[in-house]
Protein backbone atom coordinates (compact mmCIF):
# COMPACT_ATOMS: atom_id res chain seq x y z
CA UNK A 1 0.00 0.00 0.00
CA UNK A 2 1.08 3.68 -0.31
CA UNK A 3 1.56 5.82 -3.38
CA UNK A 4 5.18 6.78 -2.65
CA UNK A 5 7.99 4.70 -1.23
CA UNK A 6 8.43 6.94 1.84
CA UNK A 7 4.79 7.54 2.74
CA UNK A 8 3.79 6.78 6.33
CA UNK A 9 1.41 3.84 5.80
CA UNK A 10 -1.49 3.65 8.26
CA UNK A 11 -3.97 0.80 8.15
CA UNK A 12 -7.21 1.13 10.10
CA UNK A 13 -9.29 -2.00 10.63
CA UNK A 14 -12.98 -1.03 10.94
CA UNK A 15 -14.85 1.87 9.38
CA UNK A 16 -17.16 2.77 12.30
CA UNK A 17 -17.07 6.08 14.15
CA UNK A 18 -13.67 5.31 15.73
CA UNK A 19 -12.07 4.21 12.45
CA UNK A 20 -13.40 7.05 10.30
CA UNK A 21 -12.61 9.84 12.77
CA UNK A 22 -9.10 8.46 13.27
CA UNK A 23 -8.59 8.38 9.51
CA UNK A 24 -9.69 12.03 9.31
CA UNK A 25 -7.60 13.18 12.29
CA UNK A 26 -4.45 11.49 10.91
CA UNK A 27 -4.65 12.99 7.41
CA UNK A 28 -1.50 14.91 6.53
CA UNK A 29 1.41 15.23 4.13
CA UNK A 30 3.21 12.04 3.08
CA UNK A 31 0.68 9.80 4.72
CA UNK A 32 -1.30 7.05 3.10
CA UNK A 33 -4.28 6.05 5.20
CA UNK A 34 -6.47 3.06 4.36
CA UNK A 35 -9.58 1.77 6.13
CA UNK A 36 -10.55 -1.90 5.81
CA UNK A 37 -14.24 -2.39 6.53
CA UNK A 38 -15.97 -5.77 6.72
CA UNK A 39 -19.41 -4.57 5.64
CA UNK A 40 -20.62 -2.74 2.55
CA UNK A 41 -20.92 0.32 4.84
CA UNK A 42 -24.58 0.72 4.00
CA UNK A 43 -26.09 -0.83 7.12
CA UNK A 44 -25.26 1.46 10.06
CA UNK A 45 -27.81 0.87 12.85
CA UNK A 46 -30.97 2.98 12.69
CA UNK A 47 -30.63 4.75 16.03
CA UNK A 48 -29.85 8.16 17.44
CA UNK A 49 -26.43 8.90 18.87
CA UNK A 50 -25.16 11.88 20.83
CA UNK A 51 -21.80 13.58 20.58
CA UNK A 52 -20.97 15.15 23.92
CA UNK A 53 -19.31 18.59 24.23
CA UNK A 54 -15.89 16.92 24.65
CA UNK A 55 -16.29 15.38 21.16
CA UNK A 56 -18.12 18.32 19.51
CA UNK A 57 -15.04 20.43 20.30
CA UNK A 58 -12.79 18.00 18.42
CA UNK A 59 -15.12 17.77 15.45
CA UNK A 60 -14.96 21.56 15.04
CA UNK A 61 -11.17 21.54 15.40
CA UNK A 62 -10.89 18.98 12.58
CA UNK A 63 -12.92 21.25 10.26
CA UNK A 64 -15.84 18.81 10.10
CA UNK A 65 -18.71 21.21 10.81
CA UNK A 66 -19.45 21.81 7.08
CA UNK A 67 -19.62 18.03 6.51
CA UNK A 68 -21.80 17.44 9.56
CA UNK A 69 -24.23 20.12 8.51
CA UNK A 70 -25.76 17.65 6.03
CA UNK A 71 -26.26 15.17 8.91
CA UNK A 72 -29.04 17.36 10.33
CA UNK A 73 -27.49 17.89 13.77
CA UNK A 74 -29.85 18.77 16.61
CA UNK A 75 -28.42 20.62 19.59
CA UNK A 76 -29.59 19.06 22.83
CA UNK A 77 -30.25 21.77 25.43
CA UNK A 78 -30.26 19.48 28.46
CA UNK A 79 -31.96 16.71 30.42
CA UNK A 80 -35.36 16.49 32.05
CA UNK A 81 -35.90 13.76 34.62
CA UNK A 82 -39.39 12.39 35.33
CA UNK A 83 -40.30 9.89 38.03
CA UNK A 84 -42.32 6.81 37.16
CA UNK A 85 -45.62 8.61 37.77
CA UNK A 86 -44.64 11.11 35.05
CA UNK A 87 -43.83 14.00 37.41
CA UNK A 88 -40.92 16.27 36.38
CA UNK A 89 -38.39 16.03 39.23
CA UNK A 90 -35.17 17.53 37.84
CA UNK A 91 -34.04 19.66 34.93
CA UNK A 92 -30.43 20.20 33.87
CA UNK A 93 -29.84 22.87 31.24
CA UNK A 94 -26.73 22.63 29.05
CA UNK A 95 -25.52 26.04 27.91
CA UNK A 96 -22.93 26.08 25.09
CA UNK A 97 -20.65 28.27 27.19
CA UNK A 98 -20.51 25.76 30.03
CA UNK A 99 -18.23 23.29 28.23
CA UNK A 100 -17.27 25.36 25.17
CA UNK A 101 -19.34 23.21 22.80
CA UNK A 102 -22.74 21.55 22.54
CA UNK A 103 -24.12 18.10 23.09
CA UNK A 104 -25.40 17.24 19.60
CA UNK A 105 -27.80 14.51 18.48
CA UNK A 106 -27.47 12.68 15.15
CA UNK A 107 -28.98 9.74 13.39
CA UNK A 108 -26.12 7.20 13.30
CA UNK A 109 -26.49 6.70 9.54
CA UNK A 110 -26.25 10.46 8.88
CA UNK A 111 -23.22 10.88 11.15
CA UNK A 112 -21.52 7.89 9.57
CA UNK A 113 -22.05 9.09 5.98
CA UNK A 114 -20.86 12.60 6.86
CA UNK A 115 -17.67 11.17 8.39
CA UNK A 116 -17.15 8.97 5.35
CA UNK A 117 -17.55 11.99 3.05
CA UNK A 118 -15.05 13.97 5.10
CA UNK A 119 -12.52 11.09 5.12
CA UNK A 120 -12.58 10.78 1.33
CA UNK A 121 -12.92 14.50 0.58
CA UNK A 122 -10.23 16.49 -1.21
CA UNK A 123 -11.03 19.53 0.96
CA UNK A 124 -9.18 18.38 4.08
CA UNK A 125 -5.37 18.24 4.47
CA UNK A 126 -3.37 15.36 2.98
CA UNK A 127 -4.42 12.66 0.58
CA UNK A 128 -8.04 11.41 0.78
CA UNK A 129 -8.46 8.22 2.81
CA UNK A 130 -8.71 4.94 0.87
CA UNK A 131 -11.75 2.97 2.08
CA UNK A 132 -12.04 -0.70 1.13
CA UNK A 133 -15.46 -2.16 1.89
CA UNK A 134 -16.52 -5.84 1.99
CA UNK A 135 -13.04 -6.45 3.30
CA UNK A 136 -13.13 -8.55 6.51
CA UNK A 137 -9.85 -8.88 8.40
CA UNK A 138 -9.14 -12.34 9.79
CA UNK A 139 -5.97 -11.83 11.82
CA UNK A 140 -3.03 -9.55 12.50
CA UNK A 141 0.66 -9.84 13.30
CA UNK A 142 0.87 -6.81 15.63
CA UNK A 143 4.69 -6.71 15.84
CA UNK A 144 5.17 -6.79 12.08
CA UNK A 145 2.14 -4.60 11.25
CA UNK A 146 0.73 -7.24 8.90
CA UNK A 147 -2.99 -7.77 8.50
CA UNK A 148 -4.46 -10.88 6.85
CA UNK A 149 -7.86 -10.59 5.19
CA UNK A 150 -10.37 -13.43 5.07
CA UNK A 151 -9.58 -13.64 1.35
CA UNK A 152 -5.99 -14.57 2.25
CA UNK A 153 -4.51 -11.27 1.04
CA UNK A 154 -1.88 -9.79 3.37
CA UNK A 155 -1.25 -6.07 3.80
CA UNK A 156 1.71 -4.55 5.61
CA UNK A 157 1.72 -1.10 7.20
CA UNK A 158 3.88 1.03 9.50
CA UNK A 159 0.97 1.36 11.90
CA UNK A 160 -2.14 -0.81 12.36
CA UNK A 161 -5.11 0.64 14.26
CA UNK A 162 -7.76 -1.82 15.43
CA UNK A 163 -11.06 0.07 15.37
CA UNK A 164 -13.08 -3.08 14.75
CA UNK A 165 -15.61 -2.69 17.53
CA UNK A 166 -16.71 -4.75 20.48
CA UNK A 167 -16.00 -8.12 18.80
CA UNK A 168 -12.51 -7.01 17.69
CA UNK A 169 -10.12 -9.52 16.13
CA UNK A 170 -7.26 -7.03 16.53
CA UNK A 171 -7.87 -7.06 20.31
CA UNK A 172 -7.20 -10.80 20.31
CA UNK A 173 -3.95 -10.22 18.39
CA UNK A 174 -2.76 -7.43 20.71
CA UNK A 175 -3.61 -9.27 23.94
CA UNK A 176 -2.48 -12.66 22.66
CA UNK A 177 -5.72 -14.21 23.86
CA UNK A 178 -9.46 -14.06 23.18
CA UNK A 179 -11.07 -11.51 25.51
CA UNK A 180 -14.80 -11.27 24.81
CA UNK A 181 -17.08 -8.45 25.96
CA UNK A 182 -19.14 -9.38 28.99
CA UNK A 183 -22.91 -9.13 29.51
CA UNK A 184 -23.64 -6.26 31.91
CA UNK A 185 -26.95 -7.66 33.12
CA UNK A 186 -28.87 -5.04 31.15
CA UNK A 187 -30.68 -5.06 27.84
CA UNK A 188 -32.04 -2.09 25.92
CA UNK A 189 -35.18 -1.84 23.82
CA UNK A 190 -34.53 0.69 21.05
CA UNK A 191 -37.15 2.46 18.98
CA UNK A 192 -36.87 5.09 16.28
CA UNK A 193 -40.02 6.58 14.76
CA UNK A 194 -41.25 9.79 13.12
CA UNK A 195 -41.73 12.52 15.76
CA UNK A 196 -45.27 13.13 14.47
CA UNK A 197 -46.33 9.71 15.82
CA UNK A 198 -46.16 11.01 19.41
CA UNK A 199 -47.63 14.48 18.77
CA UNK A 200 -51.24 13.66 19.69
CA UNK A 201 -50.66 11.41 22.68
CA UNK A 202 -53.06 12.31 25.47
CA UNK A 203 -51.35 13.46 28.67
CA UNK A 204 -47.85 13.57 27.13
CA UNK A 205 -46.17 16.70 28.54
CA UNK A 206 -45.79 19.41 25.86
CA UNK A 207 -42.09 19.81 26.68
CA UNK A 208 -41.48 16.23 25.52
CA UNK A 209 -43.21 16.76 22.16
CA UNK A 210 -41.37 19.99 21.48
CA UNK A 211 -38.00 20.45 19.80
CA UNK A 212 -37.83 24.05 20.85
CA UNK A 213 -35.65 23.66 22.83
CA UNK A 214 -34.78 20.01 22.12
CA UNK A 215 -34.03 18.18 25.36
CA UNK A 216 -33.45 14.59 26.40
CA UNK A 217 -36.15 13.13 28.66
CA UNK A 218 -35.37 10.44 31.22
CA UNK A 219 -38.16 8.53 32.94
CA UNK A 220 -36.95 6.55 35.93
CA UNK A 221 -38.38 4.11 38.41
CA UNK A 222 -36.66 1.32 40.39
CA UNK A 223 -34.31 -0.58 38.11
CA UNK A 224 -36.03 0.65 34.87
CA UNK A 225 -35.08 3.70 32.87
CA UNK A 226 -36.16 5.26 29.59
CA UNK A 227 -34.00 7.81 27.76
CA UNK A 228 -35.75 9.47 24.84
CA UNK A 229 -35.62 12.52 22.64
CA UNK A 230 -35.78 13.96 19.16
CA UNK A 231 -33.22 13.61 16.36
CA UNK A 232 -32.52 14.21 12.65
CA UNK A 233 -33.27 17.91 12.94
CA UNK A 234 -36.51 17.15 14.84
CA UNK A 235 -38.03 14.71 12.34
CA UNK A 236 -37.48 11.55 14.39
CA UNK A 237 -38.01 10.42 17.95
CA UNK A 238 -35.66 7.88 19.55
CA UNK A 239 -36.24 5.78 22.64
CA UNK A 240 -33.88 3.58 24.66
CA UNK A 241 -35.56 1.61 27.45
CA UNK A 242 -33.30 -0.29 29.83
CA UNK A 243 -34.46 -3.54 31.42
CA UNK A 244 -32.46 -5.92 33.65
CA UNK A 245 -31.82 -9.20 31.79
CA UNK A 246 -33.20 -11.14 34.77
CA UNK A 247 -36.69 -9.71 34.29
CA UNK A 248 -36.78 -10.07 30.50
CA UNK A 249 -39.09 -12.59 28.97
CA UNK A 250 -37.26 -12.40 25.65
CA UNK A 251 -34.09 -14.20 24.66
CA UNK A 252 -31.12 -11.89 24.20
CA UNK A 253 -28.38 -14.49 24.32
CA UNK A 254 -26.69 -15.86 21.21
CA UNK A 255 -24.24 -14.50 18.76
CA UNK A 256 -25.71 -11.27 17.48
CA UNK A 257 -26.94 -9.70 20.78
CA UNK A 258 -29.29 -7.58 18.68
CA UNK A 259 -32.78 -8.95 18.14
CA UNK A 260 -36.25 -7.84 17.21
CA UNK A 261 -38.15 -6.86 20.38
CA UNK A 262 -41.80 -7.37 21.32
CA UNK A 263 -43.92 -4.28 22.01
CA UNK A 264 -46.06 -6.24 24.49
CA UNK A 265 -42.98 -7.31 26.46
CA UNK A 266 -41.64 -3.75 26.42
CA UNK A 267 -44.93 -2.44 27.83
CA UNK A 268 -45.06 -5.24 30.39
CA UNK A 269 -41.56 -4.28 31.59
CA UNK A 270 -42.85 -0.74 32.26
CA UNK A 271 -46.13 -1.64 33.98
CA UNK A 272 -46.92 0.98 36.63
CA UNK A 273 -45.21 3.84 34.77
CA UNK A 274 -47.07 6.97 33.59
CA UNK A 275 -49.85 6.02 31.13
CA UNK A 276 -48.41 8.50 28.59
CA UNK A 277 -45.14 6.55 28.50
CA UNK A 278 -46.98 3.33 27.62
CA UNK A 279 -48.83 5.27 24.88
CA UNK A 280 -45.47 6.45 23.50
CA UNK A 281 -44.44 2.76 23.29
CA UNK A 282 -47.77 2.01 21.62
CA UNK A 283 -47.05 4.61 18.93
CA UNK A 284 -43.95 2.71 17.80
CA UNK A 285 -44.28 0.65 14.61
CA UNK A 286 -43.89 -3.06 15.57
CA UNK A 287 -41.14 -3.46 13.00
CA UNK A 288 -39.04 -0.71 14.63
CA UNK A 289 -38.50 -2.28 18.05
CA UNK A 290 -34.98 -3.62 18.58
CA UNK A 291 -33.69 -5.42 21.66
CA UNK A 292 -29.96 -5.24 22.43
CA UNK A 293 -28.13 -7.11 25.11
CA UNK A 294 -25.64 -4.58 26.50
CA UNK A 295 -22.08 -5.79 26.94
CA UNK A 296 -18.92 -3.95 27.92
CA UNK A 297 -15.26 -4.63 28.72
CA UNK A 298 -13.29 -4.44 31.93
CA UNK A 299 -10.22 -2.19 31.51
CA UNK A 300 -7.67 -4.19 29.49
CA UNK A 301 -4.01 -4.80 30.52
CA UNK A 302 -2.84 -3.04 27.34
CA UNK A 303 -4.00 -1.61 23.99
CA UNK A 304 -0.57 -1.68 22.35
CA UNK A 305 1.69 -4.32 20.85
CA UNK A 306 4.50 -3.54 18.41
CA UNK A 307 3.14 -1.49 15.53
CA UNK A 308 -0.49 -2.00 16.57
CA UNK A 309 -2.99 -0.27 18.86
CA UNK A 310 -6.69 -0.85 19.55
CA UNK A 311 -9.10 2.07 20.07
CA UNK A 312 -12.84 2.75 20.41
CA UNK A 313 -15.13 -0.12 21.42
CA UNK A 314 -12.37 -2.61 20.56
CA UNK A 315 -10.36 -1.19 23.49
CA UNK A 316 -12.94 0.13 25.93
CA UNK A 317 -16.56 -0.79 25.08
CA UNK A 318 -18.79 0.82 27.68
CA UNK A 319 -22.46 0.99 28.68
CA UNK A 320 -24.48 3.66 26.83
CA UNK A 321 -25.76 5.24 30.07
CA UNK A 322 -23.59 8.35 29.67
CA UNK A 323 -23.63 8.44 25.86
CA UNK A 324 -19.81 8.61 25.85
CA UNK A 325 -18.92 5.62 23.61
CA UNK A 326 -18.58 7.52 20.34
CA UNK A 327 -17.15 10.59 22.05
CA UNK A 328 -14.40 8.52 23.69
CA UNK A 329 -13.57 7.00 20.27
CA UNK A 330 -13.11 10.53 18.96
CA UNK A 331 -10.84 11.38 21.88
CA UNK A 332 -8.71 8.33 20.94
CA UNK A 333 -8.50 9.67 17.36
CA UNK A 334 -7.36 13.06 18.63
CA UNK A 335 -4.72 11.47 20.90
CA UNK A 336 -3.30 9.42 18.00
CA UNK A 337 -3.11 12.54 15.83
CA UNK A 338 -1.41 14.49 18.64
CA UNK A 339 1.29 11.92 19.41
CA UNK A 340 1.95 11.05 15.76
CA UNK A 341 1.98 14.72 14.67
CA UNK A 342 5.70 14.93 13.95
CA UNK A 343 5.80 11.86 11.67
CA UNK A 344 5.64 12.91 8.02
CA UNK A 345 7.65 10.15 6.40
CA UNK A 346 7.92 6.40 6.85
CA UNK A 347 8.87 5.85 10.54
CA UNK A 348 10.83 3.00 12.07
CA UNK A 349 9.09 0.61 14.44
CA UNK A 350 10.43 2.17 17.64
CA UNK A 351 9.17 5.64 16.67
CA UNK A 352 5.68 4.23 16.06
CA UNK A 353 5.75 2.20 19.24
CA UNK A 354 6.87 5.18 21.37
CA UNK A 355 3.97 7.24 20.05
CA UNK A 356 1.48 4.42 20.71
CA UNK A 357 2.65 4.05 24.31
CA UNK A 358 2.10 7.79 24.77
CA UNK A 359 -1.47 7.40 23.48
CA UNK A 360 -2.07 4.56 25.93
CA UNK A 361 -0.59 6.52 28.84
CA UNK A 362 -2.66 9.59 28.02
CA UNK A 363 -5.93 7.76 27.45
CA UNK A 364 -6.14 4.69 29.68
CA UNK A 365 -6.91 6.24 33.08
CA UNK A 366 -9.55 8.62 31.73
CA UNK A 367 -11.36 6.04 29.61
CA UNK A 368 -11.30 3.42 32.38
CA UNK A 369 -12.91 5.92 34.74
CA UNK A 370 -15.61 6.77 32.19
CA UNK A 371 -16.28 3.04 31.72
CA UNK A 372 -16.69 2.78 35.51
CA UNK A 373 -18.93 5.88 35.61
CA UNK A 374 -21.09 4.35 32.89
CA UNK A 375 -21.57 1.23 35.02
CA UNK A 376 -22.28 3.40 38.05
CA UNK A 377 -24.84 5.43 36.09
CA UNK A 378 -26.64 2.16 35.30
CA UNK A 379 -27.41 1.55 38.97
CA UNK A 380 -31.10 1.73 39.98
CA UNK A 381 -32.41 5.28 39.79
CA UNK A 382 -33.92 5.15 43.28
CA UNK A 383 -32.63 4.07 46.68
CA UNK A 384 -34.21 0.83 47.92
CA UNK A 385 -37.48 1.50 49.74
CA UNK A 386 -37.67 5.12 48.56
CA UNK A 387 -39.94 6.68 45.96
CA UNK A 388 -37.70 9.56 45.00
CA UNK A 389 -35.27 9.54 42.08
CA UNK A 390 -31.70 9.99 43.28
CA UNK A 391 -29.87 9.50 40.00
CA UNK A 392 -28.53 12.72 38.55
CA UNK A 393 -27.62 12.82 34.83
CA UNK A 394 -25.31 15.80 35.44
CA UNK A 395 -23.21 13.93 38.00
CA UNK A 396 -20.26 13.18 35.72
CA UNK A 397 -20.65 15.91 33.08
CA UNK A 398 -17.86 18.12 34.45
CA UNK A 399 -15.28 15.34 34.37
CA UNK A 400 -16.44 14.01 30.99
CA UNK A 401 -16.90 17.25 29.10
CA UNK A 402 -14.19 19.64 30.27
CA UNK A 403 -11.58 17.59 28.39
CA UNK A 404 -9.60 19.55 25.82
CA UNK A 405 -7.36 17.07 24.03
CA UNK A 406 -4.63 14.60 24.99
CA UNK A 407 -1.66 16.95 25.28
CA UNK A 408 -3.64 19.36 27.47
CA UNK A 409 -4.67 16.37 29.62
CA UNK A 410 -1.07 15.16 30.02
CA UNK A 411 0.09 18.70 30.89
CA UNK A 412 -2.61 19.10 33.57
CA UNK A 413 -1.84 15.62 34.96
CA UNK A 414 1.87 16.47 35.30
CA UNK A 415 0.96 19.65 37.21
CA UNK A 416 -1.14 17.72 39.76
CA UNK A 417 1.36 14.88 40.36
Ligand SMILES: Cc1cc2nc3c(=O)[nH]c(=O)nc-3n(C[C@H](O)[C@H](O)[C@H](O)COP(=O)(O)OP(=O)(O)OC[C@H]3O[C@@H](n4cnc5c(N)ncnc54)[C@H](O)[C@@H]3O)c2cc1C
Nearest residue numbers: 014016017018038050137164165312313320323325326327
Ligand atom coordinates in the same frame (compact mmCIF):
# COMPACT_ATOMS: atom_id res chain seq x y z
C1 LIG B 1 -27.71 1.02 22.90
C2 LIG B 1 -26.51 1.87 22.61
C3 LIG B 1 -26.62 3.26 22.57
C4 LIG B 1 -25.50 4.06 22.38
N1 LIG B 1 -25.64 5.40 22.41
C5 LIG B 1 -24.55 6.16 22.32
C6 LIG B 1 -24.63 7.58 22.38
O1 LIG B 1 -25.72 8.16 22.49
N2 LIG B 1 -23.48 8.30 22.31
C7 LIG B 1 -22.26 7.69 22.18
O2 LIG B 1 -21.24 8.37 22.16
N3 LIG B 1 -22.15 6.35 22.08
C8 LIG B 1 -23.25 5.57 22.14
N4 LIG B 1 -23.13 4.24 22.05
C9 LIG B 1 -21.81 3.64 21.85
C10 LIG B 1 -21.29 3.85 20.43
O3 LIG B 1 -22.18 3.35 19.50
C11 LIG B 1 -19.93 3.21 20.25
O4 LIG B 1 -19.15 3.36 21.41
C12 LIG B 1 -19.19 3.83 19.11
O5 LIG B 1 -19.94 3.76 17.94
C13 LIG B 1 -17.83 3.11 18.94
O6 LIG B 1 -17.54 2.92 17.65
P1 LIG B 1 -16.44 1.93 17.10
O7 LIG B 1 -16.10 2.52 15.78
O8 LIG B 1 -15.36 1.67 18.07
O9 LIG B 1 -17.18 0.53 16.91
P2 LIG B 1 -18.30 0.13 15.85
O10 LIG B 1 -19.28 1.21 15.67
O11 LIG B 1 -18.78 -1.21 16.29
O12 LIG B 1 -17.50 0.00 14.47
C14 LIG B 1 -16.63 -1.11 14.21
C15 LIG B 1 -16.53 -1.27 12.71
O13 LIG B 1 -15.59 -2.28 12.44
C16 LIG B 1 -16.11 -3.17 11.46
N5 LIG B 1 -15.47 -4.48 11.68
C17 LIG B 1 -15.68 -5.33 12.72
N6 LIG B 1 -14.91 -6.42 12.61
C18 LIG B 1 -14.19 -6.25 11.46
C19 LIG B 1 -13.22 -7.04 10.78
N7 LIG B 1 -12.82 -8.23 11.28
N8 LIG B 1 -12.69 -6.58 9.62
C20 LIG B 1 -13.06 -5.35 9.11
N9 LIG B 1 -14.00 -4.57 9.71
C21 LIG B 1 -14.55 -5.01 10.88
C22 LIG B 1 -17.60 -3.18 11.72
O14 LIG B 1 -18.34 -3.61 10.58
C23 LIG B 1 -17.84 -1.71 12.06
O15 LIG B 1 -18.10 -0.93 10.93
C24 LIG B 1 -24.24 3.43 22.19
C25 LIG B 1 -24.13 2.04 22.15
C26 LIG B 1 -25.24 1.27 22.38
C27 LIG B 1 -25.10 -0.24 22.39
